[in-house]
Amino acid sequence: MAGSSIPGVVIRGIASAVPERTQGLKDLPELFGGSDAGKIIEVTGVRSWHVCRPGQTASDLCLAAAETLLKNLSWDRDSVEALVFVSQTFDYVAPATSCCLQARLRLPKSCAAFDVALGCSGYVYGLWIASSLMLAGCRRVLFLAGETATRIISPVDKAAVPLFGDAGTATALEREDGHVIHFDLGTDGTGFEHLIIPAGGQRRPRSSQSAVRTPREGGNVRSDEDLYMNGPEVFTFTLREVPPLLNRILARAGWTKEQVDFFVLHQANKWMLDKLAKRLGIPAASLPIALEEFGNTVSASIPLAITHSLRGSAAQESRRLVLAGFGVGLSWGAAALELGPIVLPELEIVP
């Protein structure tokens, strides 16, 4: 779509949660013992990542983040009129995970709740949807974005394991005059095969064959039920779409690059963020990177970067932010907003 600007919406707070268990390259000598771990870390920017324990889901992490946020905001639960859950790792095939979250969060029965199945672009899409709900009459919306990415990759895929981590986030939005959030969203489904889990849906149901892990390109071992990423295609897509996307969102907001305090981009990996920053002329100080302890947490990566890197900044006073998510779909979105002062609780560690 062309861009849109939604008035009367303000973000009151953002909280993030991660599972307690962590993993790093040094914990996987059978996979990375013979490799140059230092080089992998230099490229990915990821030293360790958080991993859910068996039975723990993205909704569990989002629940912890939401509980912390509601408490810190002192919001009456009955005042929440809609719950949006963005993820690609749902609790069940049916019902929607957001319905389970409505009950677990003790939100009122009058609360609308639905899931949105998007990945790296999901946080910006979720903000857009939540903001649009304000135009539809909602006063308070809780927007949860979380992923257990470590569950959808092959545990022996040397290209994927050192990149991804698990996290859940909660963002509280409220209707208030005098604010505006600008959006620019897009899709190129012709590239759907470049980031995909081919089997396990209705198009190609799980089977004994789809679960078999075999060596694929570059010697990476995975099955058709594991995430596949075509690195060169995803990178060229990023170079093609993200710089114009950021130029459009700046034009819509009427800001120059220099007037933006922080560009919070999807935390794909450090190498790609560095290349994008160089291409766009964004100084390092304006580009939060929250990869070292978390990895790429898909739809949770933008809010996690905000809570991790901007706690001492946006929590105190208003900052101009440009957000951009891009990836699986292929799908992308950017938002420009003034954020803060807002509630940014400390990271929640979920046992």
Added chain:
Amino acid sequence: MTIEEFYKEVDSVLELEPGTIKGNESLLDLSGWDSLALLSFIAMADSKLGLIIKAAALVNCKTVGDLVKVCEGRVKD
């Protein structure tokens, strides 16, 4: 970009000493031609040639000469 400058850029992508690549090498024989080198080559073409390479064509390159061809005339002999 001249062909000599291009070869130096390929040296850099492959983390080789400048002057190593002469133009007739097979990529499969170069140990540095891995998934990260593919990405580095894409980044180089973007920043130095102002060209977003077609990824599918790049993946099919077998020789340094093929790399020149995917640069769509931006490298001059």
